[in-house]
Amino acid sequence: MPDGFPNRKPRTLRDATALAEAGLVPRDAVPGLDRLVRTYAIAVSPAVQALIDPADPASDPVARQYIPDMAELDTRPQEVSDPTADAPFTPVKGVVHRYPDRALLKPLLACPVYCRFCFRREVVGPDGGLLSEAELDAALDWFAGMPTVREAILTGGDPMMLSSRRLAHIVRRLSEMPHLDIIRIHSRVPVAAPERVTADLLDALGTEKALFLCVHANHAREFSASARTALKALAGAGVALLGQSVLLRGVNDDPEALAALFRAMLAARVKPYYLHQLDRAPGTARFEVPIAEGRAILRALRGRLTGLAWPTYVLDLPDGAGKAPLGPDFAQEDGGDWVVEGPLDGIAHRHGGALTKAGGSGPLCKEN
Incomplete structure (x- = not known):
C-alpha cells in the first residue's frame, strides 16, 4: 500500500458510491454527487486515497483538492468555461x-x-x-x-x-x-x-x-x-x-x-x-x-x-x-531613491539613486 492511512482499497474511485464506500463522502450525498459527476469527472487514485485522513475527510487539505462538492454546480458571473483562452x-x-x-x-x-x-x-x-x-x-x-x-x-x-x-x-x-x-x-x-x-x-x-x-x-x-x-x-x-x-x-x-x-x-x-x-x-x-x-x-x-x-x-x-x-513588492521609488523593506527586519531601507546616468558611464552626483 502507499504511505499514509492503510485502509484504502487499491483502485481509483470514479463515482459517488465508491467515494461513500471508502468513507470519503456521506452516503446521503451520493444522489446529488451522481448528478454532479455527469458534468465534472471524478477520479481519486489509490496513492491519493492513502494520503487522506479517514477520520475527517471533509476538512482534509488533500481530500479538498479531489473530493467533489455540490458547490461546483454554482457558477458565478466571473467564471468562464475557458478561463485561459485556449x-x-x-x-x-x-x-x-x-x-x-x-x-x-x-x-x-x-x-x-x-x-x-x-x-x-x-x-x-x-x-x-x-x-x-x-x-x-x-x-x-x-x-x-x-x-x-x-x-x-x-x-x-x-x-x-x-x-x-x-x-x-x-x-x-x-x-x-x-x-x-x-x-x-x-x-x-x-x-x-x-x-x-x-x-x-x-x-x-x-x-x-x-x-x-x-x-x-x-x-x-x-x-x-x-x-x-x-x-x-x-x-x-x-x-x-x-x-x-x-x-x-x-x-x-x-x-x-x-x-x-x-x-x-x-x-x-x-x-x-x-x-x-x-x-x-x-x-x-x-x-x-x-x-x-x-x-x-x-x-x-x-x-x-x-x-x-x-x-x-x-x-x-x-x-x-x-x-x-503578482508580487509581492518590497520596493517603491521615492524622489529618485528606492525605499526597500528588509524582509528580515521589516524596516524601510533607502537605496540611493543610480551610480551612473542612464546610458552613460560617468558618476552621478547626489546630495542627501
Missing part, C-alpha cells in the same frame, strides 16, 4: 499557441485524478480526448513547421497517462526538430500515481534536448515516500524537475502550509516554479484566495525560506493576455 489560440487540434516562442501540445485530456478546481474541468474526463494518429501527426507537423517556437509544452490532461510507446513517439518527433531547445511536460503522475513511473516511462523520456517535468502539487503531504522515489528516478534519468502549485482556500492558504509545500518540493529535488492564482473556471469559487491575501502570505515567507523555494506568483489573464507576476 480555443482562440488553437491553430490545429491539440495545439495552443499564445506565446511567440512556445506552444502547448495536448495529446490527451485524461488524468490520474481530477482536481475540483481544474481550469479545463469541462473538457477533461475518462473518455480521454486522445488525439488520433492523424491528429497527433498534424499537431507534430505544426511544431515542425514553426521555427520560431523553441519550446514544446506537453499538457492536457496528463501526458504521462499516455502509453510509454506513444509518449516515446512524441518525445522522439519533437527531439528531431532542430529549432526546439526545450521539451516541457506538466504532470500530476509523480505524486498522484507514482507507480506509473516505470523503466519504460523513463526510457520514453530519453532525449538530447533539455527536458523539464513540471510537477503539480499543492500540499506537502502529496510528497509521499512513493512520490519521492518516483521523482528520484526521474531526476536520475536526467529529467529536470520543476514544481507548480495553485493557491487554494483550505489547502495551502497560510504561510505555514505554503512553506511546508515548498520545502517538501525542494527535498524531493523539485524547484518551485509557479504559484498560480486560481483560474476562474465554473464552480471553483470556494477555492479562491484574494490576490491581496496571496501577496500577504508570500510577503510573510520572504526571508524565512531559501531563495530556491521561491516561485513566481502569477495570474493567467483573460483573452490569452499571458501570465502576469
Whole structure:
C-alpha cells in the first residue's frame, strides 16, 4: 500500500458510491454527487486515497483538492468555461499557441485524478480526448513547421497517462526538430500515481534536448515516500524537475502550509516554479484566495525560506493576455531613491539613486 492511512482499497474511485464506500463522502450525498459527476469527472487514485485522513475527510487539505462538492454546480458571473483562452489560440487540434516562442501540445485530456478546481474541468474526463494518429501527426507537423517556437509544452490532461510507446513517439518527433531547445511536460503522475513511473516511462523520456517535468502539487503531504522515489528516478534519468502549485482556500492558504509545500518540493529535488492564482473556471469559487491575501502570505515567507523555494506568483489573464507576476513588492521609488523593506527586519531601507546616468558611464552626483 502507499504511505499514509492503510485502509484504502487499491483502485481509483470514479463515482459517488465508491467515494461513500471508502468513507470519503456521506452516503446521503451520493444522489446529488451522481448528478454532479455527469458534468465534472471524478477520479481519486489509490496513492491519493492513502494520503487522506479517514477520520475527517471533509476538512482534509488533500481530500479538498479531489473530493467533489455540490458547490461546483454554482457558477458565478466571473467564471468562464475557458478561463485561459485556449480555443482562440488553437491553430490545429491539440495545439495552443499564445506565446511567440512556445506552444502547448495536448495529446490527451485524461488524468490520474481530477482536481475540483481544474481550469479545463469541462473538457477533461475518462473518455480521454486522445488525439488520433492523424491528429497527433498534424499537431507534430505544426511544431515542425514553426521555427520560431523553441519550446514544446506537453499538457492536457496528463501526458504521462499516455502509453510509454506513444509518449516515446512524441518525445522522439519533437527531439528531431532542430529549432526546439526545450521539451516541457506538466504532470500530476509523480505524486498522484507514482507507480506509473516505470523503466519504460523513463526510457520514453530519453532525449538530447533539455527536458523539464513540471510537477503539480499543492500540499506537502502529496510528497509521499512513493512520490519521492518516483521523482528520484526521474531526476536520475536526467529529467529536470520543476514544481507548480495553485493557491487554494483550505489547502495551502497560510504561510505555514505554503512553506511546508515548498520545502517538501525542494527535498524531493523539485524547484518551485509557479504559484498560480486560481483560474476562474465554473464552480471553483470556494477555492479562491484574494490576490491581496496571496501577496500577504508570500510577503510573510520572504526571508524565512531559501531563495530556491521561491516561485513566481502569477495570474493567467483573460483573452490569452499571458501570465502576469503578482508580487509581492518590497520596493517603491521615492524622489529618485528606492525605499526597500528588509524582509528580515521589516524596516524601510533607502537605496540611493543610480551610480551612473542612464546610458552613460560617468558618476552621478547626489546630495542627501
